[in-house]
Amino acid sequence: DAGVIQSPRHEVTEMGQEVTLRCKPISGHDYLFWYRQTMMRGLELLIYFNNNVPIDDSGMPEDRFSAKMPNASFSTLKIQPSEPRDSAVYFCASSLWGQGAPKFGPGTRLTVT
Amino acid sequence: EDQVTQSPEALRLQEGESSSLNCSYTVSGLRGLFWYRQDPGKGPEFLFTLYSAGEEKEKERLKATLTKKESFLHITAPKPEDSATYLCAVSHLIQGAQKLVFGQGTRLTINP
Numbered sequence: 001d002a003g004v005i006q007s008p009r010h011e012v013t014e015m016g017q018e019v020t021l022r023c024k025p026i027s028g029h030d031y032l033f034w035y036r037q038t039m040m041r042g043l044e045l046l047i048y049f050n051n052n053v054p055i056d057d058s059g060m061p062e063d064r065f066s067a068k069m070p071n072a073s074f075s076t077l078k079i080q081p082s083e084p085r086d087s088a089v090y091f092c093a094s095s096l097w098g099q100g101a102p103k104f105g106p107g108t109r110l111t112v113t
Numbered sequence: 114e115d116q117v118t119q120s121p122e123a124l125r126l127q128e129g130e131s132s133s134l135n136c137s138y139t140v141s142g143l144r145g146l147f148w149y150r151q152d153p154g155k156g157p158e159f160l161f162t163l164y165s166a167g168e169e170k171e172k173e174r175l176k177a178t179l180t181k182k183e184s185f186l187h188i189t190a191p192k193p194e195d196s197a198t199y200l201c202a203v204s205h206l207i208q209g210a211q212k213l214v215f216g217q218g219t220r221l222t223i224n225p
Contacts, residue, residue, distance in 0.1 A: 004156075043202075048212065104157045105156050106156050
């Protein structure tokens, strides 16, 4: 079990640029979650997928944010255009139906200047 | 709206000095109370799940307990390697998934 894999681990970009964060969930897991962590707001759920289908995106802050899961082993979170207030650590997590706690990846630290 | 409040925000202890962290919650239809540990620069690492009032779980120097309104994480004779941020979360079980709402965490420092 390689765990949840995220890339890049660090991203620095300028305001207005497009940013794409990537996630590979644990093999066999059928739920995938994207969280954002900031000092002010803590860990917030942005969106989650079940069997590659988005189920709840009510946590996505604005239309500038979008997420996709084209197959069971890959998901992206895109911010376009990026703004300084998007600076945060973005975590991907995955879990298996009915089997408890999501497992988190190492996160991507995003800095927008 | 679900709310999770953790206290204290930060706690500094001497090695061997036992203490407890608190997590109080308001949620409609609790399906689980989760504790995670987070080290700097890393993702949260799962510790415990509690499902009903009166339930207790233990792992090494940690013991988690649950009542109808709060959960405690008791740390007995802690060591410096127990230093981390401890996160509490409540869950809605939706379509088989655990949709978690997190507290702000307690930053624990154990001095040797």
